Amino acid sequence: MNATAKMVDVQGLTVDFKGPKGPIRAVDGVDLDLRRGETVALLGESGSGKSVTLRSLMRLHPSSAKIGGKVEVDGRDVLKMGSRELAGLRGPVVSMIFQDPGLAFDPVYRIGDQIVEAVRRHEKLSKAEARKRALELFERVRIPSPDKRLDNYPHEMSGGMRQRAMIALALVCRPKVLLADEPTTALDATVQIQVLLLLRELQRELGLAVVFVTHDIGVAVEVADRIAVMYAGRIVEMGPCRDVIRDPRHPYTQGLLLSRASHAPTPGARLAAIPGAPPDLSDLPPGCAFRPRCGHAIDDCAEAAPPAADVGPAHFARCIRTRRAAEAFESVTA
Amino acid sequence: MIIGAPTPPPGGFPRDRGGPGQPLLSVKGLVKHFGVKKGFLTKAGPIVRAVDGVDFDVVKGETLGIVGESGCGKSTTARLVMQIIAPDAGDILFDGERVGSQALSLNGFRKQVQMVFQDSYASLNPRLTVEDTIAFGPKVHGASGRAATTRAHDLLHRVGLEPARFAGRYPHELSGGQRQRVNIARALALDPRLLILDEAVSALDKSVEAQVLNLLLDLKDEFGLTYMFISHDLNVVRFMSNRVMVMYLGKVAEFGPSEALFETPKHPYTGALLASMPSMDPDARTETAPLTGDPPNPINPPPGCRFNPRCAKSAALCGHKEPTLLDAGVDHRAACWLVDPASGHPRIAA
Ligand SMILES: Nc1ncnc2c1ncn2[C@@H]1O[C@H](COP(=O)(O)OP(=O)(O)O)[C@@H](O)[C@H]1O
Ligand SMILES: Nc1ncnc2c1ncn2[C@@H]1O[C@H](COP(=O)(O)OP(=O)(O)O)[C@@H](O)[C@H]1O
Ligand SMILES: [Mg+2]
Ligand SMILES: [Mg+2]
Numbered sequence: 182m183n184a185t186a187k188m189v190d191v192q193g194l195t196v197d198f199k200g201p202k203g204p205i206r207a208v209d210g211v212d213l214d215l216r217r218g219e220t221v222a223l224l225g226e227s228g229s230g231k232s233v234t235l236r237s238l239m240r241l242h243p244s245s246a247k248i249g250g251k252v253e254v255d256g257r258d259v260l261k262m263g264s265r266e267l268a269g270l271r272g273p274v275v276s277m278i279f280q281d282p283g284l285a286f287d288p289v290y291r292i293g294d295q296i297v298e299a300v301r302r303h304e305k306l307s308k309a310e311a312r313k314r315a316l317e318l319f320e321r322v323r324i325p326s327p328d329k330r331l332d333n334y335p336h337e338m339s340g341g342m343r344q345r346a347m348i349a350l351a352l353v354c355r356p357k358v359l360l361a362d363e364p365t366t367a368l369d370a371t372v373q374i375q376v377l378l379l380l381r382e383l384q385r386e387l388g389l390a391v392v393f394v395t396h397d398i399g400v401a402v403e404v405a406d407r408i409a410v411m412y413a414g415r416i417v418e419m420g421p422c423r424d425v426i427r428d429p430r431h432p433y434t435q436g437l438l439l440s441r442a443s444h445a446p447t448p449g450a451r452l453a454a455i456p457g458a459p460p461d462l463s464d465l466p467p468g469c470a471f472r473p474r475c476g477h478a479i480d481d482c483a484e485a486a487p488p489a490a491d492v493g494p495a496h497f498a499r500c501i502r503t504r505r506a507a508e509a510f511e512s513v514t515a
Numbered sequence: 516m517i518i519g520a521p522t523p524p525p526g527g528f529p530r531d532r533g534g535p536g537q538p539l540l541s542v543k544g545l546v547k548h549f550g551v552k553k554g555f556l557t558k559a560g561p562i563v564r565a566v567d568g569v570d571f572d573v574v575k576g577e578t579l580g581i582v583g584e585s586g587c588g589k590s591t592t593a594r595l596v597m598q599i600i601a602p603d604a605g606d607i608l609f610d611g612e613r614v615g616s617q618a619l620s621l622n623g624f625r626k627q628v629q630m631v632f633q634d635s636y637a638s639l640n641p642r643l644t645v646e647d648t649i650a651f652g653p654k655v656h657g658a659s660g661r662a663a664t665t666r667a668h669d670l671l672h673r674v675g676l677e678p679a680r681f682a683g684r685y686p687h688e689l690s691g692g693q694r695q696r697v698n699i700a701r702a703l704a705l706d707p708r709l710l711i712l713d714e715a716v717s718a719l720d721k722s723v724e725a726q727v728l729n730l731l732l733d734l735k736d737e738f739g740l741t742y743m744f745i746s747h748d749l750n751v752v753r754f755m756s757n758r759v760m761v762m763y764l765g766k767v768a769e770f771g772p773s774e775a776l777f778e779t780p781k782h783p784y785t786g787a788l789l790a791s792m793p794s795m796d797p798d799a800r801t802e803t804a805p806l807t808g809d810p811p812n813p814i815n816p817p818p819g820c821r822f823n824p825r826c827a828k829s830a831a832l833c834g835h836k837e838p839t840l841l842d843a844g845v846d847h848r849a850a851c852w853l854v855d856p857a858s859g860h861p862r863i864a865a
Contacts, residue, residue: 226720325808339809369584369747371791375804396721399793403800423797440725442754443795451732452754454725458690 186256188358188390189215189238193250196233196242205462207233209414210250210486213392217357220384220391222401222422224437225411226459231394234411235360238392239275240267255357272303272354279362282343285350286335292346293331299353318349322379341372345379352383359384361393365400377403398437402426407495410434413460413470415486420496428507430490430498432475435510453513469500477502477509530627530708531575533611538572539709539741540596545569545605547591564813565591567765569605570840573709578735578742580756580773582749582788584810587762589745593711596743597630609709626656629702633714635694639686645671645697646682652704663704670700673737674730692723696730703738711743716751728755749792753777758846761785764813764821767840771847781849784822820851828853830861 196208208230215221223231236242237252240259252259255274262270279285286295293315300311312331319327322345335343344364351359361380365373381404384391393404401408402422409419410431418431429435436455438444445452457474460466466473468483475482481501489497492507500506549563566588573579581589594600596607598614598621609627612619632638639648649670650663658666668678674696686694695715702710712731716724728751735742744755752759752773759776761769761784769782780786787805794800806825817824823833832852840848841855852858 226722341809369810370749370793371584371788371804371806372809374791374793374801375807377793378801378804397793398721399795402795402797403793426795426797437721440722441750442725442728442748443750445754451729452725454729455722456726458692458723459720 186217187214187253188217188219188255189213189392190253191234191238191251194234194237194252195247195249196230196237197247197249199245200463202461202463207414207462208237211411211414211416213409213416215358215390215392217390218384218388219407220381220393220405221407221409222405223392223394223409223411223416224396224398224401226396228459228462229411230414231396231411232362233414235277235362235392235394238358238360239271239277241277272299272356274356275358275360276351276354276356277360277362278344278347278351278364280364280366282340282347283335285347286343288335291332291334292338293333296331296346296350296353299350303354314353315349318352319346321352321383322346322349324349340368341375344368344372344376348376348379348383352387355387356389358390358392361391363394363396366395366397373400374403380404398426398441410437413462413465415470415499417471417500418496418498420493424493424496428493428496429510430492430496430503430507431471431500432477432502432506433471434498435506436474439510439513477505531610535575537575537611538608539575539610540573540743541606541608541611542569542571542592542596543606543608545592545595545607546603547588547595547600548603561814564765564816566595566602567813567816569762569765569767571760571767571770573741573743574758576739576741577757578744578755580752580759581743581745581762582747582752582759583762583768584788585747586810586812588765588813589762590713592762593630593713593743593745597628597711598625626705627707628709628711629705629707630711630713631695631698631702631715633717635691635698635718636686638698639694641686643685644682645676645684645686645689646678648686648697649701649704652701656705666704667700670703671697673703673734674700675726676700690723692719692727695719695727699727699730699734703734706738707740709741709743711745713745714747717746717748724751731755749777749789761788764811764816766821767848767850768822769843769847769849769851770840771844771849775844775847779844781843781847781854782822782851783826783828783853785849787825787827828862832858832860 191211191213194208194211197204197206211234225231237248238254248260286292296315297311300314315331316327319331324330324345365376395401405422408422408425409416412433418434429438439453440455455474460470468485469487472478472482487499487501489499490503491497492503545566546568547566549565583589595602607614609619609624614624615621646667649667653663653666671678671681676696716727719727746752756773759773760767763784769785790805819834819837823829838850838852840850843849843854852860856863
């Protein structure tokens, strides 16, 4: 296999839904590519289009959704696939884990049986062989006393354990791409870090390409090689993790970093909060969607959606004020 | 004098009785066990020791942060203080008076303590407008409709919601951040002295969370409030709190001034909680998880120190002898043998 081949290649992705107040464009021109063994974090607030972007890679949208652009996974055109090809994609090529493992497991069957069943759906194995494979998977995700745990019902496992079991289920068909939609958001920080370390380890060992959706910058820093910051359906900044965190060039990314409680100058001082609220997708302002909340906005920002401006190696920001923003950020953090 | 405690505004805090030296809230020996019913026809099941002997004070004008993994008893402690549930044992004193005594009736206490929860939607009556929601409490306590509405509009303005735009709206017409502002306004309507914030900002988007934290700080100054601030986000607790209480399995593991507790944690559990926070440095990511497994539940707490089965510094002593809260610095206590030089814990340098 070509190690530099793109595992994921998305260009100009758009996703339109019928919203209660008229049509909404949940994803508006997203470009994203991933190589084998690479992790990209999609970082953004709720409603920014992270999950919709992720689900597009497996085409998991309701049929009423309109998807445009190009989505290739492992060299295959996902948007042109029929249902048979999609079935061959979901599992063996791409699989997904999410925040609530309750969605992955049926509460009335033992977890082990559900994994055995998933194994046998994709490989011609006897029950005993499939059980052996399920056991290996449980060991791989470091579930203690794995043999005993396979006989648990979902409710008999703690949150962190269920999350590990869901990861095992996602690995059943040896996928090449793992999509993770806030898999640690509901967990205690003490458990979250265990799951993040596990994902990092699996990713290295199995050479997975991982798209990791999160709203937590710290989580993105723990897992990602690159970070893509989403706002109102667009990737407003993307670059190597280090550069996005240390030298953010989009005013929204800067705002997220500066408003963190851990960044407060002294306890009790006020946080540098971003004013306003995330926008209503059915009523977006023209031009840059962040303009109404942006301290650097000028009239030109209303003209058109800003193009990607290169601000460093493999690092871009969709902002026409990146220079001004960079100067301002330096003066605050210096 | 407690380190980090704010100086009272000129004229003292409103309705102050015992003076600044007397804690606003004093909790002593608080216990709450829940009996878990196993199910149909089965005998009474195990006992959940949700809160199992907790003592703490809340100083007038301070923010006391409360942290700990889920299930450690934070919300139960808050509900006990609020008198939403009755304790099995323990005393709650408010400005020196025992709650429910002649000097301080339950009703008199309830007016002075309010709570804001994580779920901004479930805490609001979907059929009441924002204005009626906020005016409800004052009306029940005898305010005229007119006075209550005026007050509601004042408060809406104070929490950053223009009354002209928002007074007539219903909860479902608001964003999560706006609903939480309404909950805060409603909590302030009876002019309380103590506000308990139980994960009140945890469900909000980060940009909105920062705004609401700033609002809470402003309101605290303006209304001379005292906060109990419960959150699983240690960064937020550190930012908001003067002092912090760390709970583990229904007990207090550590209690101290925010700076000292975060800079030099004395309990290994506090250290592990801090080390579990994601790193913000791409060149210094976390390499090993500070704790393994999920937080245990308080049904069969282990003998000795409750944390000892998960503690990297556990010694034989910790498995059979339970440490009480021991002095660990100025206004700083930790329930760990390591802070007691005479305990014989092998890790204490001779
Ligand atoms: N199946 C759907 N039908 C209609 N609207 C949807 C659907 N799925 C998502 N949306 C909308 O698309 C927008 C982006 O959603 P999402 O990608 O889930 O955001 P997030 O960044 O929080 O994951 C939201 O406004 C959401 O309401
Ligand atoms: N009404 C109840 N009945 C039985 N158990 C309860 C009840 N309320 C809380 N608990 C249990 O008490 C423990 C402490 O819960 P809680 O105070 O909500 O923790 P926290 O807020 O720290 O997450 C948990 O094990 C929880 O399951
Ligand atoms: Mg989502
Ligand atoms: Mg709670």
